[in-house]
Amino acid sequence: MSMVAVNQAEEPKAGSRWILPLIVVLLVAAVAGYIAGAELDSIESRALEASNIVEKTWQHVRLVLVSTAVVIALGVPLGIVLSRRWARFVRPPVLLVANAGQAVPSVGILVLLAIAVGVGFRMAVVALVAYALLPILRNTIVGLQQVDPAVIDAARGMGMSPARLLWKVELPLAVPVMLAGIRVALILNVGVATLATFTNAGGLGDLIEGGIATNRMPVLAVGCALTIALALLVDWLAGTAERALSPKGI
Amino acid sequence: MSDSVATESMIRLVEVTKRYPNTPADAVRPLSMEIRRGEFVVFVGPSGCGKTTMLRMINRLIEPTAGQIWIDGRDVTHTDPDELRRHIGYVIQQVGLMPHMSVARNISLVPEMLGWDKRRTAARVDELLDLVGLEPGTFRARYPKQLSGGQQQRVGVARALAADPPLMLMDEPFGAIDPIARDRLQDEFLALQERIRKTIVFVTHDIDEALKLGDRIAIFAEGSRLAQFDTPREILSRPADDFVRSFIGERAAIRLLSVVTVGEVAGRAPATDRPGEALSAQPEEPVSAVLDRMLTQNRQILEVGGKRVLAQDLLFASTGDRQDPA
Amino acid sequence: MDFFSYVSQHWERISFLGMQHLQLVLIAVLCAGVVSLGLVAATERLPRVRAALLSFTGTLLTIPSFALFALLIPVFGLGVLPTILALTVYAVFPIARNTVTGLEGVDPSVIDAARGMGMSATRRLFLVRLPLAWPVILNGFRVATIMVVATAAIGAAVNGPGLGELIFRGLSRIGGANALNEALSGVVAIAVVAAVLDLIFVAIGKLTTSKGLHV
Ligand SMILES: Nc1ncnc2c1ncn2[C@@H]1O[C@H](COP(=O)(O)OP(=O)(O)O)[C@@H](O)[C@H]1O
Ligand SMILES: [Mg+2]
Numbered sequence: 001m002s003m004v005a006v007n008q009a010e011e012p013k014a015g016s017r018w019i020l021p022l023i024v025v026l027l028v029a030a031v032a033g034y035i036a037g038a039e040l041d042s043i044e045s046r047a048l049e050a051s052n053i054v055e056k057t058w059q060h061v062r063l064v065l066v067s068t069a070v071v072i073a074l075g076v077p078l079g080i081v082l083s084r085r086w087a088r089f090v091r092p093p094v095l096l097v098a099n100a101g102q103a104v105p106s107v108g109i110l111v112l113l114a115i116a117v118g119v120g121f122r123m124a125v126v127a128l129v130a131y132a133l134l135p136i137l138r139n140t141i142v143g144l145q146q147v148d149p150a151v152i153d154a155a156r157g158m159g160m161s162p163a164r165l166l167w168k169v170e171l172p173l174a175v176p177v178m179l180a181g182i183r184v185a186l187i188l189n190v191g192v193a194t195l196a197t198f199t200n201a202g203g204l205g206d207l208i209e210g211g212i213a214t215n216r217m218p219v220l221a222v223g224c225a226l227t228i229a230l231a232l233l234v235d236w237l238a239g240t241a242e243r244a245l246s247p248k249g250i
Numbered sequence: 251m252s253d254s255v256a257t258e259s260m261i262r263l264v265e266v267t268k269r270y271p272n273t274p275a276d277a278v279r280p281l282s283m284e285i286r287r288g289e290f291v292v293f294v295g296p297s298g299c300g301k302t303t304m305l306r307m308i309n310r311l312i313e314p315t316a317g318q319i320w321i322d323g324r325d326v327t328h329t330d331p332d333e334l335r336r337h338i339g340y341v342i343q344q345v346g347l348m349p350h351m352s353v354a355r356n357i358s359l360v361p362e363m364l365g366w367d368k369r370r371t372a373a374r375v376d377e378l379l380d381l382v383g384l385e386p387g388t389f390r391a392r393y394p395k396q397l398s399g400g401q402q403q404r405v406g407v408a409r410a411l412a413a414d415p416p417l418m419l420m421d422e423p424f425g426a427i428d429p430i431a432r433d434r435l436q437d438e439f440l441a442l443q444e445r446i447r448k449t450i451v452f453v454t455h456d457i458d459e460a461l462k463l464g465d466r467i468a469i470f471a472e473g474s475r476l477a478q479f480d481t482p483r484e485i486l487s488r489p490a491d492d493f494v495r496s497f498i499g500e501r502a503a504i505r506l507l508s509v510v511t512v513g514e515v516a517g518r519a520p521a522t523d524r525p526g527e528a529l530s531a532q533p534e535e536p537v538s539a540v541l542d543r544m545l546t547q548n549r550q551i552l553e554v555g556g557k558r559v560l561a562q563d564l565l566f567a568s569t570g571d572r573q574d575p576a
Numbered sequence: 577m578d579f580f581s582y583v584s585q586h587w588e589r590i591s592f593l594g595m596q597h598l599q600l601v602l603i604a605v606l607c608a609g610v611v612s613l614g615l616v617a618a619t620e621r622l623p624r625v626r627a628a629l630l631s632f633t634g635t636l637l638t639i640p641s642f643a644l645f646a647l648l649i650p651v652f653g654l655g656v657l658p659t660i661l662a663l664t665v666y667a668v669f670p671i672a673r674n675t676v677t678g679l680e681g682v683d684p685s686v687i688d689a690a691r692g693m694g695m696s697a698t699r700r701l702f703l704v705r706l707p708l709a710w711p712v713i714l715n716g717f718r719v720a721t722i723m724v725v726a727t728a729a730i731g732a733a734v735n736g737p738g739l740g741e742l743i744f745r746g747l748s749r750i751g752g753a754n755a756l757n758e759a760l761s762g763v764v765a766i767a768v769v770a771a772v773l774d775l776i777f778v779a780i781g782k783l784t785t786s787k788g789l790h791v
Contacts, residue, residue: 113749152346
């Protein structure tokens with residue numbers, strides 16, 4: 001679930017735009033209804049207590065938010081720097097390394113960090129950031145490079161300074177591609193954060209892993225349903241933000 | 251004399267040279283020329299002869315390897331290039347409108363950088379849209395994507411004129427536009443230039459466009475050799491060398507007919523006393539247009555400034571001073 | 577013990593799991609290839625259905641892999657089957673999308689010329705459209721494969737086969753002597769499998785793409 005989408009913002013029909021949030025609502029309602037109605041043993045009812053579910057969900061969201069914020073703060077400026085003309089010799093090797101990093105399984109990074117450095121929230125954030133850096137970096141660079149050279153020539157020809165050119169022309173025109181990269185990073189982070197359970201960083205993966213370990217399918221199913229609901233919700237929010245924030249006219 | 255201002259030099263190139271790094275030869279060989287204020291100069295020549303490079307050195311989008319460039323009495327090779335460019339209009343073939351900005355925003359960019367206030371800028375935008383033949387109410391808020399190629403280039407011209415720069419650099423501005431629209435844009439642009447009297451350096455590879463637009467034409471040969479720099483009629487009637495002769499191509503004498511006016515030619519032609527109905531024309535009309543009317547209206551005699559001239563005499567007087575060994 | 581001596585000592589197990597991993601990936605990509613090409617062929621004349629299917633398979637890709645693997649446990653139990661199934665689901669979108677992009681990207685004037693000389697639809701497909709779209713389609717397979725190689729590691733969390741086992745075993749022995757070496761050998765081996773497959777795809781691309789498209 002990664003590297004495919006550089007520019008995945010296919011324009012959905014006005015009607016189908018509401019399918020995703022509808023599915024999310026249905027999933028959550030089904031989970032709530034199921035928990036309320038099902039006969040649960042003590043392990044199951046402890047795992048599926050409302051307070052526990054809210055806590056796991058919040059842990060998950062926090063992992064995603066913090067790591068995405070960090071990865072944007074790192075990836076966008078780095079991408080801008082790498083897209084400059086004077087960085088053209090550094091660019092290919094960096095992209096090569098970043099691309100190769102994509103062949104490394106996310107769970108691998110998480111586990112290696114856990115064994116070598118330690119477990120917990122911070123290390124999970126480090127792993128998520130490492131894994132989500134590539135789409136942001138690459139889309140920032142691609143977004144800036146695909147700006148029509150004629151537009152840049154015209155802007156320079158009218159006397160725009162390099163800083164003004166970057167802020168007023170290059171970045172706004174790169175925004176759609178950059179946002180697509182951020183969306184991919186967000187989705188990656190939701191996915192990898194599910195694995196944070198293996199390194200004691202919590203999240204909805206706890207429910208799934210707990211369900212497997214104790215052989216309690218209701219717990220597993222609730223964990224899966226909520227994870228999927230969260231992923232769809234994040235994807236939908238990101239897609240909506242992408243459309244809203246892209247400049248008009250392009 | 252009243253035209254002392256008009257003959258003052260606007261651009262002076264002194265031994266301007268460009269050699270791109272890691273290339274075997276100069277893209278522009280040492281070039282010197284002077285362009286007068288209000289003059290419309292066209293650089294024409296085959297592809298790759300260095301026209302674009304030359305033009306872009308004037309606003310320092312390309313730094314010359316050697317030589318000096320004087321604009322308005324100032325050596326600009328050591329000034330702040332951004333400041334310089336804000337006072338020079340620049341139009342390119344691909345137009346390069348900012349796709350994320352409305353037409354009005356595109357035109358406002360330079361005034362904004364020069365610190366104009368909003369009201370003055372807005373008024374200027376409307377004035378310029380009018381000037382280039384686009385109705386402000388309709389086009390102000392459009393995005394470039396919503397315009398045809400010809401409309402985009404009109405906006406491109408308006409944008410270049412925004413801060414009323416005395417000098418315009420244009421690199422094949424009509425090159426990507428279909429022939430019919432191009433012809434109209436050329437006509438309109440000539441009419442516009444009549445009103446605004448900018449100094450214009452215009453690049454094209456199309457000799458017909460050059461002959462139609464330029465007050466003076468600089469013909470470059472391969473390797474950026476300046477083969478001839480003169481008025482259209484001098485070039486047509488006295489091509490400097492074989493390169494120029496082959497570049498202006500066949501039918502130079504016919505082309506000359508659209509460059510000379512009946513007023514001057516009729517002066518050289520003998521008067522006729524043959525009877526018959528004459529076609530009358532204004533002295534400043536080009537010979538080709540008048541001949542066309544004579545042919546379609548089946549008149550053999552032209553009357554201009556009170557003198558009656560036979561069509562055949564008019565023809566030979568038009569092209570008679572053409573020197574073409576062969 | 578340093579990493580290299582660890583690897584040489586456990587070479588047999590690592591290479592066994594590596595082969596397993598490779599098989600897993602190839603089976604999943606093959607299934608996904610059949611499914612995607614079938615979907616594209618079936619929707620040749622149904623552009624709206626095709627768009628809906630693409631967007632649906634694209635959405636499946638956003639589902640966290642651990643959740644998808646786990647979700648299949650209640651249905652198929654632990655082990656090989658849910659792993660292959662989940663990987664197939666992920667591989668469908670890149671292949672289907674690139675096939676569509678590739679076919680739609682063929683210059684219409686070329687197709688027009690082919691019709692103009694009287695080629696039947698089948699002939700056009702096999703002589704013109706597929707050869708021209710092939711590099712893009714192949715790249716879809718490549719992207720899907722590399723992605724699946726990495727994702728397959730998570731299969732071990734549901735007792736699936738493959739190199740993921742090394743990573744999770746390393747994790748379970750955290751603090752133990754060879755925990756890091758074991759997990760690292762899994763990660764490195766997965767990267768190697770990915771690199772080898774990538775090279776194979778480059779070679780296939782070179783061999784099967786018309787020379788006229790290389791220039
Ligand atoms: N950035 C560059 N680097 C190296 N050579 C260039 C560059 N730009 C142009 N040239 C070369 O300089 C010559 C003149 O180019 P140009 O000014 O674009 O010609 P024209 O506009 O007359 O077609 C050509 O031979 C071209 O290949
Ligand atoms: Mg040029």
